[in-house]
Amino acid sequence: MIKMKNIRILVRNIRDGFKNVFRNISLSIASISCITVTLIIVAAAIIGSWNVENFTKLIRDDFTIVAFVKNDATEEDKTRIKEELDKIKNIQTIEFISKKDIMEEMKQSSDTFNSVMSSWSDSENPLDDTYQIRVKDDEKISKTAEKIKSIDKIEKVSYGEGMVDSMISIFGIVKNVLIVIVIGLVVVTAFLIVNTIKITIFSRQEEIEIKRLVGASNMSIKQPFVIEGLLIGILGSIIPIIVTIYGYSYLYEKTGGQMFSQFIKLVKPLPFSLYVSLILLAIGVIVGMFGSNKAVRKYLKI
Amino acid sequence: MEFIKITDVEKVYKTGVTALYGINLNIKKGDFAFIIGASGSGKSTLIKMLYREEKPTQGQIIIGGVNVGKLRNRKVYKLRRKLGIVFQDFKLLPKLTAYENVAFALEMYGLPKEEIRSKTIKALDLVGLKEKAKSYPHELSGGEQQRVSIARAIVNSPKLLICDEPTGNLDPDTSLEIMKVLEVINDLGTTIIVVTHDRDIVNKMKKRVILLDKGRVKKDYEKGTYDKNEKH
Numbered sequence: 001m002i003k004m005k006n007i008r009i010l011v012r013n014i015r016d017g018f019k020n021v022f023r024n025i026s027l028s029i030a031s032i033s034c035i036t037v038t039l040i041i042v043a044a045a046i047i048g049s050w051n052v053e054n055f056t057k058l059i060r061d062d063f064t065i066v067a068f069v070k071n072d073a074t075e076e077d078k079t080r081i082k083e084e085l086d087k088i089k090n091i092q093t094i095e096f097i098s099k100k101d102i103m104e105e106m107k108q109s110s111d112t113f114n115s116v117m118s119s120w121s122d123s124e125n126p127l128d129d130t131y132q133i134r135v136k137d138d139e140k141i142s143k144t145a146e147k148i149k150s151i152d153k154i155e156k157v158s159y160g161e162g163m164v165d166s167m168i169s170i171f172g173i174v175k176n177v178l179i180v181i182v183i184g185l186v187v188v189t190a191f192l193i194v195n196t197i198k199i200t201i202f203s204r205q206e207e208i209e210i211k212r213l214v215g216a217s218n219m220s221i222k223q224p225f226v227i228e229g230l231l232i233g234i235l236g237s238i239i240p241i242i243v244t245i246y247g248y249s250y251l252y253e254k255t256g257g258q259m260f261s262q263f264i265k266l267v268k269p270l271p272f273s274l275y276v277s278l279i280l281l282a283i284g285v286i287v288g289m290f291g292s293n294k295a296v297r298k299y300l301k302i
Numbered sequence: 303m304e305f306i307k308i309t310d311v312e313k314v315y316k317t318g319v320t321a322l323y324g325i326n327l328n329i330k331k332g333d334f335a336f337i338i339g340a341s342g343s344g345k346s347t348l349i350k351m352l353y354r355e356e357k358p359t360q361g362q363i364i365i366g367g368v369n370v371g372k373l374r375n376r377k378v379y380k381l382r383r384k385l386g387i388v389f390q391d392f393k394l395l396p397k398l399t400a401y402e403n404v405a406f407a408l409e410m411y412g413l414p415k416e417e418i419r420s421k422t423i424k425a426l427d428l429v430g431l432k433e434k435a436k437s438y439p440h441e442l443s444g445g446e447q448q449r450v451s452i453a454r455a456i457v458n459s460p461k462l463l464i465c466d467e468p469t470g471n472l473d474p475d476t477s478l479e480i481m482k483v484l485e486v487i488n489d490l491g492t493t494i495i496v497v498t499h500d501r502d503i504v505n506k507m508k509k510r511v512i513l514l515d516k517g518r519v520k521k522d523y524e525k526g527t528y529d530k531n532e533k534h
Contacts, residue, residue, distance in 0.1 A: 004412075004414075005411070005412035005413070006412060007412075008412040008413075008414070009409075009410070009411075009412040012409055012412075206393070206395070207395060209393070210393050210395065210406075211410060212378075212379070212382070213353070213382060213387055213393070214382065214383075214387075214406065214407035214410060214454065215379045215380070215381075215382030215383035215384075215407065215410065215411070215458075216379060216407075216410035216411075217376075217379045217410075218376055218379070220410055220412075
């Protein structure tokens with residue numbers, strides 16, 4: 001019985017919530033466009049930070065330690081080095097590239113190399129045999145590199161520390177800035193929504209007052225406003241979602257899925273843009289509901 | 303048995319103004335009482351405390367066994383459902399018809415449609431406005447609007463009807479009509495409290511009269527008249 005009552009109140013309030021959106025259409029449009037604009041910027045920021053995160057991950061996955069073996073190392077030394085490398089926990093894969101392979105590769109890459117190197121015999125080859133090593137946890141890459149360097153007959157170790165490290169830290173900063181922008185925008189919109197809905201409520205103060213006087217519970221007074229906020233949130237996120245889905249796949253096609261270089265790959269549009277759309281819808285709905293809830297609380301003695 | 307029991311009630315507003323000093327009143331079930339007094343005598347404050355728009359600073363107000371002053375804000379609606387309130391300015395929603403204005407209250411309680419319908423028609427019938435159910439407030443006269451608001455106040459069969467200057471905006475003849483409506487409702491067993499300035503009405507009705515002066519109960523007549531010599 002009590003449940004039936006609440007359902008009837010809810011049905012009535014959903015109807016009223018819809019009515020209110022259209023009755024105060026100009027104010028509703030103000031709130032909706034406010035959410036729309038913010039969500040478009042939020043979408044851009046989310047797409048940006050997600051991609052930056054993706055670049056970082058790709059770069060990290062590409063992290064390779066190259067260990068150069070001393071030229072005078074014997075076959076036994078190499079076997080021993082392999083065994084010792086196998087013992088290091090943070091190593092994921094080890095690939096041995098002989099100096100001959102490297103020479104072949106270099107020969108192919110340029111004619112000059114080719115003419116110079118063609119005369120070398122195996123024993124004259126000044127290049128080093130190398131191990132290409134991928135690590136599991138790249139945070140610990142420098143430690144792992146140290147360990148590898150301490151193995152006997154390893155001449156030197158290199159892992160592009162300078163450039164790659166600074167790139168990752170720049171990406172990290174960019175990502176954090178974008179996250180701060182997203183949070184800031186969401187908060188600002190919430191306040192704007194609070195104020196817009198406050199104006200609509202102001203014109204309906206009398207209605208609220210009468211509802212209170214005839215004995216409507218706070219819940220049933222609040223409900224239509226919260227539903228109104230929810231609707232405004234949904235309506236406000238429609239355009240940003242369209243922009244996200246079509247805009248991002250357009251961008252992806254235009255750039256061929258890359259930015260600046262082959263190195264930096266964009267996230268594939270599907271299902272990525274759908275996830276972003278869901279996030280936008282959720283932000284719109286939460287901000288709308290939170291905003292109207294906060295606005296109406298002022299008029300209720302709770 | 304006392305239906306309303308007001309004991310040593312004092313009200314001091316946040317501004318530091320004291321509106322009421324040590325009020326003691328008992329109102330029986332089925333009573334019809336006028337509260338009169340000059341502006342600033344505290345009569346508005348007193349009835350606002352009855353429907354818990356204000357809280358007493360000190361003392362107790364008990365209505366039908368409920369300590370109104372102790373009621374939490376979120377529970378106030380439970381009290382309001384048991385009483386009806388009528389205002390000087392009617393407080394009708396202009397975009398709703400007479401019927402919708404009366405049904406409004408019951409819709410807020412989530413009653414089934416058929417029940418709302420029968421109760422609303424009954425209330426409109428009681429105030430003599432059944433024929434104007436579909437009219438909007440601006441299509442009704444002041445007296446008719448006030449009758450709609452009375453219908454709304456009694457639609458849930460409250461035990462207590464509180465009227466704050468119900469005839470303040472009406473001419474003498476219409477005022478008398480409204481009073482007759484209230485009398486009918488009173489005869490059906492509802493306790494009625496009317497705050498008024500209207501001397502003629504008080505004198506004609508010959509009901510209990512409680513005179514407030516500067517925040518105190520000055521006189522309490524059983525079947526009183528508005529004393530012309532009384533300053534108020």
